[in-house]
Structure formats: structure tokens, C-alpha cells
Amino acid sequence: MKKLVSLMLAASAIAGSAMAQQSPPFAPVTTDIMATKPNSAYVQDARGVIARDPFGLCWRTGYWTPADAVPGCDLPLCVEPAKLENGKCVSPPEPVTPPPTPGAVVTPPPVVAPPPVTSEKVSFSADALFDFDKSVLKAEGKGKLDDLSSKLQGINLEVIIAVGHTDSVGTDAYNQKLSIRRAEAVKAYLQAKGIEANRIYTEGKGESQPVADNKSAEGRAKNRRVEVEVVGTRAK
Numbered sequence: 001m002k003k004l005v006s007l008m009l010a011a012s013a014i015a016g017s018a019m020a021q022q023s024p025p026f027a028p029v030t031t032d033i034m035a036t037k038p039n040s041a042y043v044q045d046a047r048g049v050i051a052r053d054p055f056g057l058c059w060r061t062g063y064w065t066p067a068d069a070v071p072g073c074d075l076p077l078c079v080e081p082a083k084l085e086n087g088k089c090v091s092p093p094e095p096v097t098p099p100p101t102p103g104a105v106v107t108p109p110p111v112v113a114p115p116p117v118t119s120e121k122v123s124f125s126a127d128a129l130f131d132f133d134k135s136v137l138k139a140e141g142k143g144k145l146d147d148l149s150s151k152l153q154g155i156n157l158e159v160i161i162a163v164g165h166t167d168s169v170g171t172d173a174y175n176q177k178l179s180i181r182r183a184e185a186v187k188a189y190l191q192a193k194g195i196e197a198n199r200i201y202t203e204g205k206g207e208s209q210p211v212a213d214n215k216s217a218e219g220r221a222k223n224r225r226v227e228v229e230v231v232g233t234r235a236k
Contacts, residue, residue, distance in 0.1 A: 027072030029056040041068035043159045043231045046121055051161055051201060051231070059159050059201070062233075118155065119231045122148060126166070126182060126224035135181035137189055145186065148228065149193045155232040157199055162186045163227045164204045165211075167220035172206060180204030182226055 027033050029052065035044040042050045043059035050073060051059045058073035069075045071084065078089035129141030137145070164179030164186075183202040191197050212219035 026076060027056070029054075031072065033058065033070060033072040036068075036070060040070075041065065042070060042073065044119070045161060045229055045231075046119060051159060053201060054203075061158050062156070118234055119229060121227060121229040123225050123227045125221065126164075126226055127221060129186070129226060130182060133178070135178065135185050137185055142189060145189050146193070148230075149190060149195070152195070152230065152232075155230065155234060157195070157230070157232040159231050160187075160190065160195065160200045161227075161229040161231070162190075162200065162202050163229075164202075165209060165223060165225050165227070166207050167223040168207045168210070168214040169220065170207075172208075176204055176206035178204075179206045186226055186228065 032047075032049045033052070035042055035048050035050050037048070040050070041061050041064040043061060044050050050070070053059065058070070066074075071077050075084055075087065076089060078084055081092060082089040083092045124141070124144055128144065129137055131138060162183045164181075164183035166175040166179050168175075170178075180202070181204075183204055187197070187200045187202050190200055207214075207223070210219075210223045211225070212222040214220050214223060
């Protein structure tokens with residue numbers, strides 16, 4: 001009997017832990033958070049997804065304010081019909097419409113548009129940057145990154161996103177590590193060119209996002225790539 005009670009208590013504790021994990025206050029790292037439109041105070045990629053660091057923290061632009069906070073980044077996620085109120089999820093109150101005040105004219109404050117955000121994406125062939133199965137930049141690869149860094153002179157840089165990709169030759173685990181090493185090599189070189197390390201975000205996708213058929217040599221060559229996206233505002 002005592003053993004049965006102990007098992008029931010253990011099962012209850014496990015169930016309680018699972019329920020807590022199923023309701024996180026902020027978005028998990030694997031969840032894409034879409035930026036608000038038409039303007040967003042967060043750095044976003046070409047799909048409109050907010051860029052996040054490996055710890056799941058969202059990248060803010062230089063003109064971010066608490067009023068620009070987005071659920072999943074700087075505010076908790078709420079399940080309908082609950083709404084955010086003072087930073088917490090609460091059920092919405094019954095709507096109350098105040099009586100109109102005769103002669104009262106409310107002038108809304110002027111809307112100040114944020115500076116235009118630019119996002120430019122370049123895809124480099126990994127074969128042009130690295131030797132086969134290597135993550136050390138070749139002279140040709142350094143030249144291409146030199147050209148990219150020279151184009152950054154006219155941009156107030158927010159973040160650079162470097163993502164490594166591979167073809168399907170080899171195991172998933174090996175290709176994942178190789179794609180990360182190559183993205184980190186690009187970061188290290190750009191950092192040596194004077195770009196702040198905390199402005200460069202790296203990620204490895206391995207063989208999970210091919211752009212061509214891996215069954216042909218030509219298709220595999222297209223899949224071996226490093227995509228570099230630059231996000232910032234144009235300098236006046």
C-alpha cells in the first residue's frame with residue numbers, strides 16, 4: 001500500500017512538471033516570432049521573422065522602446081481570450097463605452113516614423129570560401145568578405161546574420177557541426193575587419209535547408225553555401 005501511494009505521488013509530481021513546461025511565459029527558441037508590420041523595432045530576416053540569439057533573446061534595433069515590446073520577446077505569450085495587462089496575462093474585462101463629451105476634441109500626438117530599416121542578403125558558395133570539408137577561409141573567400149565589409153560603410157549596422165549550409169554527403173551530425181564552423185569562420189573574419197562581435201549572429205543549418213537537388217553534383221554545389229544577411233538603417 002505504501003509503495004502504491006509513493007508511485008501516485010511521483011506520477012503527480014511528473015505531471016505537474018510537464019504542465020509547467022507546456023506553458024512557458026515566453027516563446028521557445030524553436031518558435032519563429034513574426035515582426036509587427038509595417039514597422040518593427042526588432043531586427044528581422046527577409047521572411048519577417050525576428051532574429052534571436054542562441055539563448056532565444058530577440059535582437060532589438062537602436063530605436064526600440066518598451067512600447068514596441070512584442071509577445072514572445074519582451075512580453076509573455078497569452079492564450080485567448082486572455083490579454084496582456086501590466087505585463088501579465090489576464091481575462092479581458094467587459095467593454096465599457098463612456099458617454100461622449102460634447103465639444104471635447106482630442107488631438108492625437110504626432111506619429112514619428114522610425115528610420116527605414118534595410119535588409120540585404122548575400123549567398124556565398126562555400127566552395128568559393130573554403131576548401132572541401134574545411135572551415136578555414138581561402139584567399140578568394142577573404143576577398144569576397146572584404147567586398148561585403150566595404151559595402152557596410154553606408155549602413156548604420158544593427159546585426160549581421162551568417163548561416164552555414166551543407167549538402168547531404170555525410171551524416172546529419174557532422175554536416176551540422178561543419179555548417180556552424182563555417183559560419184563562425186565568417187564571423188571571425190568580419191570581426192577582424194572591425195565589426196563588433198555582438199553585432200554578428202551565427203547559425204548552422206547543416207543539410208536541412210537545401211536550395212537544389214542533392215542527387216546531382218551541380219545541386220550539391222549550390223547547397224554548400226554561407227548566407228550572410230545585413231540588417232541596419234541607411235546613413236543619411
